[in-house]
Amino acid sequence: xxxxxxxxxxxxxxxxxxxxxxxxxxxxxxxxxxxxxxxxxxxxxxxxxxxxxxxxxxxxxxxx
Numbered sequence: 001x002x003x004x005x006x007x008x009x010x011x012x013x014x015x016x017x018x019x020x021x022x023x024x025x026x027x028x029x030x031x032x033x034x035x036x037x038x039x040x041x042x043x044x045x046x047x048x049x050x051x052x053x054x055x056x057x058x059x060x061x062x063x064x
Contacts, residue, residue: 004012027033 024033027036
Protein backbone atom coordinates (compact mmCIF):
# COMPACT_ATOMS: atom_id res chain seq x y z
CA UNK A 1 0.00 0.00 0.00
CA UNK A 2 2.38 2.70 -1.17
CA UNK A 3 -0.37 5.18 -2.06
CA UNK A 4 -0.84 6.85 1.34
CA UNK A 5 2.49 8.69 1.45
CA UNK A 6 1.50 11.05 -1.38
CA UNK A 7 -2.03 11.89 -0.24
CA UNK A 8 -2.28 15.50 1.03
CA UNK A 9 -2.69 15.83 4.79
CA UNK A 10 -5.99 17.70 4.40
CA UNK A 11 -7.47 14.77 2.48
CA UNK A 12 -6.27 12.25 5.06
CA UNK A 13 -7.77 14.39 7.83
CA UNK A 14 -11.07 14.58 5.99
CA UNK A 15 -11.08 10.82 5.40
CA UNK A 16 -10.30 10.11 9.06
CA UNK A 17 -13.07 12.43 10.25
CA UNK A 18 -15.59 10.95 7.84
CA UNK A 19 -14.75 7.40 8.93
CA UNK A 20 -14.95 8.35 12.62
CA UNK A 21 -18.36 9.97 12.17
CA UNK A 22 -19.68 6.97 10.24
CA UNK A 23 -18.47 4.54 12.91
CA UNK A 24 -19.86 6.70 15.75
CA UNK A 25 -23.28 6.76 14.08
CA UNK A 26 -23.33 2.95 13.99
CA UNK A 27 -22.10 2.32 17.55
CA UNK A 28 -24.50 3.86 20.04
CA UNK A 29 -23.02 2.34 23.20
CA UNK A 30 -20.39 4.77 24.53
CA UNK A 31 -18.38 2.04 26.27
CA UNK A 32 -18.19 -0.03 23.09
CA UNK A 33 -17.18 3.05 21.09
CA UNK A 34 -14.49 3.86 23.67
CA UNK A 35 -13.04 0.35 23.47
CA UNK A 36 -12.98 0.50 19.67
CA UNK A 37 -11.32 3.93 19.75
CA UNK A 38 -8.61 2.65 22.08
CA UNK A 39 -8.06 -0.40 19.89
CA UNK A 40 -7.58 1.82 16.86
CA UNK A 41 -5.17 4.04 18.83
CA UNK A 42 -3.16 0.96 19.87
CA UNK A 43 -2.97 -0.22 16.26
CA UNK A 44 -1.79 3.24 15.17
CA UNK A 45 0.85 3.36 17.89
CA UNK A 46 2.17 -0.05 16.94
CA UNK A 47 2.28 0.87 13.25
CA UNK A 48 4.21 4.05 14.11
CA UNK A 49 6.70 2.06 16.17
CA UNK A 50 7.24 -0.43 13.35
CA UNK A 51 7.72 2.39 10.83
CA UNK A 52 10.20 4.17 13.11
CA UNK A 53 12.19 0.98 13.62
CA UNK A 54 12.24 0.28 9.88
CA UNK A 55 13.52 3.81 9.22
CA UNK A 56 16.16 3.58 11.94
CA UNK A 57 17.41 0.13 11.06
CA UNK A 58 16.49 -1.04 7.57
CA UNK A 59 16.84 -4.74 6.68
CA UNK A 60 20.37 -5.81 5.67
CA UNK A 61 19.29 -6.24 2.04
CA UNK A 62 18.47 -2.50 1.90
CA UNK A 63 21.76 -1.26 3.36
CA UNK A 64 24.48 -0.03 1.06
